[in-house]
Each structure stands twice: as C-alpha cells, then as structure tokens.
Amino acid sequence: MKQANIIVMGVSGSGKTTIGELLAQELGRPFYDGDDFHPAANVAKMAAGHPLTDEDRAGWLATLATHLGEWEAAGGAVLACSALKEVYRQTLQAGEQLPLTWVFLDGSRELLEARLEGRHDHYMKASMLDSQLTTLEKPTYGIRIELTNSETPAQVVARVVAELSVSAT
Ligand SMILES: Nc1ncnc2c1ncn2[C@@H]1O[C@H](COP(=O)(O)OP(=O)(O)O)[C@@H](O)[C@H]1O
Numbered sequence: 638m639k640q641a642n643i644i645v646m647g648v649s650g651s652g653k654t655t656i657g658e659l660l661a662q663e664l665g666r667p668f669y670d671g672d673d674f675h676p677a678a679n680v681a682k683m684a685a686g687h688p689l690t691d692e693d694r695a696g697w698l699a700t701l702a703t704h705l706g707e708w709e710a711a712g713g714a715v716l717a718c719s720a721l722k723e724v725y726r727q728t729l730q731a732g733e734q735l736p737l738t739w740v741f742l743d744g745s746r747e748l749l750e751a752r753l754e755g756r757h758d759h760y761m762k763a764s765m766l767d768s769q770l771t772t773l774e775k776p777t778y779g780i781r782i783e784l785t786n787s788e789t790p791a792q793v794v795a796r797v798v799a800e801l802s803v804s805a806t
C-alpha cells in the first residue's frame with residue numbers, strides 16, 4: 638500500500654543517520670541515507686572543505702525525488718537527507734504523491750560542533766558547519782525535535798514516534 642515517506646532532515650551532525658536508522662527499525666520500514674546518493678564529485682568537494690552550491694545539489698535532489706516516488710509506492714521508507722532549503726524540500730516533494738512527513742533535527746551550534754568533532758571517519762568535517770547553518774532554512778511545518786545534550790538516540794526516536802502518532806490523529 639502507498640504510504641508517505643518520512644524525511645529526517647537537518648545540517649551535518651544533527652543525527653539524521655543515527656536517528657533515521659533507529660526510527661526505520663522502530664517503524665519496520667527501510668532506511669536510506671541521502672549521502673549515499675551524492676555523486677562522487679559532490680563528496681570530493683565537501684571532503685575538500687567546500688560547500689555545495691544549488692547547482693551541485695540539483696541532480697542529487699532529482700535522483701532522490703525519483704526514488705521517493707518508488708519507495709512511497711512500496712509502502713514508505715525513512716530517508717536521512719539534509720534538505721536544507723525550502724526549494725530543495727519542494728524538489729523532494731515533487732517526486733511523491735502524498736505529503737512527505739518531515740522530521741527536523743534542530744540543535745544549537747555548540748551541540749552540533751561537539752557532535753561533528755566527536756565523529757571520526759567521515760568526509761564532512763566540523764569546519765563545514767557554518768556554511769551548513771547559513772544555508773539552512775528552517776521549516777515552519779512538520780515535526781521539529783530540539784536536540785539536547787542529554788538524550789540518547791533511543792530517547793530522541795521515542796519522541797519522534799510520539800509526535801508521529803499525534804500528527805496521524
Ligand atoms: N542523541 C545523540 N546523543 C549523542 N550523540 C549522538 C546522538 N545522535 C547522534 N549522535 C552522534 O553525533 C554524530 C553525528 O550523527 P550523525 O547521525 O552522523 O549525523 P548526520 O547524519 O546528521 O550528519 C555521530 O557521531 C553520532 O554518533
């Protein structure tokens with residue numbers, strides 16, 4: 638049965654992958670990481686410390702939009718995707734028939750920086766945080782989760798699940 642996809646969004650380090658994976662497990666849905674769909678040139682650019690432009694992101698977002706339509710038809714998935722600007726979110730929505738469910742992980746600069754500095758073996762370094770925050774246009778709809786230093790990923794996911802059930806009623 639067709640079901641809306643859930644997109645876990647936010648800047649680098651906000652926990653999209655960690656929370657998205659656990660949320661998908663909890664809901665019994667497949668999980669996809671938007672990072673896995675970036676062309677190699679985008680990854681190389683970010684790894685070299687250069688923010689992506691709208692043009693760099695266009696093909697990536699179009700690919701994701703196509704996949705979202707397929708995943709929706711297959712029963713709905715959870716996608717971790719930065720989706721920083723409103724126009725990017727509109728591109729993603731265009732691939733889908735039902736309204737996407739947005740989960741925005743919102744954290745302070747300090748929290749995000751600490752998370753990025755604590756994460757190793759990832760091409761995206763903490764030095765990219767400022768450009769990510771400058772690009773971010775916070776959504777005024779969907780579920781917003783304010784991140785704290787004390788909550789475990791499982792606790793964050795429990796909050797998301799509770800909010801999802803409220804928005805479903
Ligand atoms: N609730 C949490 N508490 C503590 N650390 C977390 C939490 N959620 C994620 N992290 C850690 O923060 C870092 C960034 O998380 P990650 O899922 O890679 O974010 P993103 O995919 O948005 O870049 C990782 O090292 C991850 O283990």
Ligand SMILES: O=C(O)[C@H](O)[C@@H](O)[C@H](O)[C@H](O)COP(=O)(O)O
Nearest residue numbers: 648649650654672689694719761
């Ligand atoms: O649009 C972008 O600038 C990227 O999608 C970016 O937001 C994303 O954060 C990187 O791909 C790094 O991956 P992580 O989010 O896993 O750090």
